[in-house]
Amino acid sequence: xxxxxxxxxxxxxxxxxxxxxxxxxxxxxxxxxxxxxxxxxxxxxxxxxxxxxxxxxxxxxxxxxxxxxxxxxxxxxxxxxxxxxxxxxxxxxxxxxxxxxxxxxxxxxxxxxxxxxxxxxxxxxxxxxxxxxxxxxxxxxxxxxxxxxxxxxxxxxxxxxxxxxxxxxxxxxxxxxxxxxxxxxxxxxxxxxxxxxxxxxxxxxxxxxxxxxxxxxxxxxxxxxxxxxxxxxxxxxxxxxxxxxxxxxxxxxxxxxxxxxxxxxxxxxxxxxxxxxxxxxxxxxxxxxxxxxxxxxxxxxxxxxxxxxxxxxxxxxxxxxxxxxxxxxxxxxxxxxxxxxxxxxxxxxxxxxxxxxxxxxxxxxxxxxxxxxxxxxxxxxxxxxxxxxxxxxxxxxxxxxxxxxxxxxxxxxxxxxxxxxxxxx
Numbered sequence: 001x002x003x004x005x006x007x008x009x010x011x012x013x014x015x016x017x018x019x020x021x022x023x024x025x026x027x028x029x030x031x032x033x034x035x036x037x038x039x040x041x042x043x044x045x046x047x048x049x050x051x052x053x054x055x056x057x058x059x060x061x062x063x064x065x066x067x068x069x070x071x072x073x074x075x076x077x078x079x080x081x082x083x084x085x086x087x088x089x090x091x092x093x094x095x096x097x098x099x100x101x102x103x104x105x106x107x108x109x110x111x112x113x114x115x116x117x118x119x120x121x122x123x124x125x126x127x128x129x130x131x132x133x134x135x136x137x138x139x140x141x142x143x144x145x146x147x148x149x150x151x152x153x154x155x156x157x158x159x160x161x162x163x164x165x166x167x168x169x170x171x172x173x174x175x176x177x178x179x180x181x182x183x184x185x186x187x188x189x190x191x192x193x194x195x196x197x198x199x200x201x202x203x204x205x206x207x208x209x210x211x212x213x214x215x216x217x218x219x220x221x222x223x224x225x226x227x228x229x230x231x232x233x234x235x236x237x238x239x240x241x242x243x244x245x246x247x248x249x250x251x252x253x254x255x256x257x258x259x260x261x262x263x264x265x266x267x268x269x270x271x272x273x274x275x276x277x278x279x280x281x282x283x284x285x286x287x288x289x290x291x292x293x294x295x296x297x298x299x300x301x302x303x304x305x306x307x308x309x310x311x312x313x314x315x316x317x318x319x320x321x322x323x324x325x326x327x328x329x330x331x332x333x334x335x336x337x338x339x340x341x342x343x344x345x346x347x348x349x350x351x352x353x354x355x356x357x358x359x360x361x362x363x364x365x366x367x368x369x370x371x372x373x374x375x376x377x378x379x380x381x382x383x384x385x386x387x388x389x390x391x392x393x394x395x396x397x398x399x400x401x402x403x404x405x406x407x408x409x410x411x412x413x414x415x416x417x418x419x420x421x422x423x424x425x
Contacts, residue, residue: 002026003180006078008103010041010068012154012255013120013147014084016053020158022060024183029067029074031107041068049321049348052155075110080180082145083131084120093262094270095124104134111140116173118145122200122260124267128167128193143168143177144193146200151254152319163187167196201267204260205278210245211252212284218248218424219291228424229406248423250378250404251288251327254316258325289330292376292404295421296335299374299400305339308397310372312365313379313405314346314355321348328378331404332359335376343368347381369395380405389416 002025007018010032022028032038037047044058060066075081085099100121111117117140119131132142144167149157164181166188168174174190181188189199214232221228228248236243252258261282268275300307316326323329332342336358343360345351351363362368365384369375369392377384385407393399399418401408406422413420 003080004078005029005180006031006075006081007084008032008075008081008107009084009086009121010037011084011086012048012050012151013149014082015041015046015048015057016050016149016154016158017082017084017120017147019053019056019060019066020155021180022063022066023056023159025065026180027065028060029069029078031069031072031074033070035070038068038070050154051152051319056155072107072110075107075115076112078112078115080116080118080177081107081111082118082120087121087123087259089259089262093266095122095127095259095263097123097127097130100127101130101134104131105136108135108137111135111137113139114141116141116143116177118143118177119197120145120147122146122256122263123197124201124263125194125197127197141168141170141173142193143173144196145177146196148200148203151322152317159184161186163189165189165191165196165199167191167193169193198267201260201264204256205264205281207245208252208257208261208285209278209281211249212281212288214246214248215251215288215423216284221424226424228422231424248406249288249327249380250292250331250423251285253325253327253330255322255324289327289334292331292378292402292423293334293338295402295404296340296374296376297338299402299419299421301373301398303339304335307340307373308371309335309340309342310368310370310375310396311342311344312346312368312375312377312384313381314344314349314361315379318379318381323349326379329355331376331378332356343370343372346379347383366391366395371395371397373398374400374402376402377405377407380407384408389413393418 005021005026005028007014007030010030018028018030044061046054046057085103087095090096128142128144146165166174166177178188218228232246236246265275265278297304313328315323343362345362345365345368351361353361365387389412393416401418402421
């Protein structure tokens with residue numbers, strides 16, 4: 001049965017979720033406080049780089065199932081209201097719930113009796129109660145319904161999720177929420193709100209743990225002369241482990257993992273538990289940035305403060321334009337702090353962008369290499385696998401490469417005289 005839905009907040013999660021729900025046949029109104037953004041979205045233009053999202057937005061507008069507005073009064077005819085506002089990290093590592101509470105308070109008077117507020121924002125345990133308090137309504141229901149979207153594949157994650165998690169005080173309310181997703185043949189986990197809220201943090205923390213673990217094993221592989229590619233191949237075939245998130249790299253980052261791991265550490269501390277294991281995961285990630293910079297300095301014939309460095313990749317992962325907490329930016333900051341000059345290219349970042357002092361963003365991967373002492377690959381864009389290596393080596397001052405994503409053809413590099421450093425190889 002199609003439902004009337006409102007989405008409050010048209011950021012990454014809100015826009016993707018709203019467009020996908022409209023594509024499932026629901027009537028969706030997306031509410032945002034930014035008039036310029038609403039006007040842009042109403043024209044079918046989107047402010048983020050996400051595969052397939054612009055097509056879904058335009059299709060939703062064309063069919064009349066997706067609308068954008070700044071008017072909170074339009075919540076009055078909605079059975080479901082999805083709260084999709086930011087929860088930035090506070091100074092102590094906890095999630096800042098200011099936007100969540102403010103949004104709940106501002107929409108309270110417009111909600112229809114019996115409507116259900118779904119908290120999609122990543123929030124700590126107990127946030128559903130805070131939202132209920134901010135609403136101040138005993139005739140509406142608050143449910144935790146966390147999202148598990150990956151940037152670069154968010155549309156597919158929304159339309160073909162691994163699971164739907166619903167945390168509610170009432171089974172009847174949970175079943176109503178589950179009805180939104182009846183067109184998706186996926187497991188439905190119905191639980192209480194605290195368990196649903198904790199699930200999102202634990203999922204991201206576990207994935208971050210896998211990456212930190214594999215990066216630590218990559219360091220051991222280098223020390224003992226093993227090939228990390230073969231180690232991961234052997235380990236990943238164990239069904240209990242799998243190959244997912246076992247690719248060594250320059251570290252993890254993005255809008256979720258750094259924020260959510262620190263938030264979970266804080267949640268545990270507030271409950272009286274010292275989550276030392278997860279603290280170690282964060283520390284290993286910090287060490288990985290140092291290891292990548294060390295690989296660069298090892299290849300230089302002189303000091304870092306006299307070096308010109310070519311960088312391929314600025315976003316935290318491929319298929320997104322998001323640079324928030326990007327490991328590439330972390331590494332670049334450390335190179336610049338050491339006195340190096342950096343010329344960088346990323347397919348999703350415009351040339352000429354003022355990133356930081358000492359960094360020039362150029363328009364092609366080849367241009368970044370002109371006169372460089374070392375090429376450093378920091379994001380796993382597929383187009384980097386298809387570059388003309390003869391052109392690359394002709395542009396570099398010295399044929400040195402640190403492939404922190406292990407995406408380049410190592411034998412092809414060595415045959416052209418490159419000195420090569422990968423991760424775990």
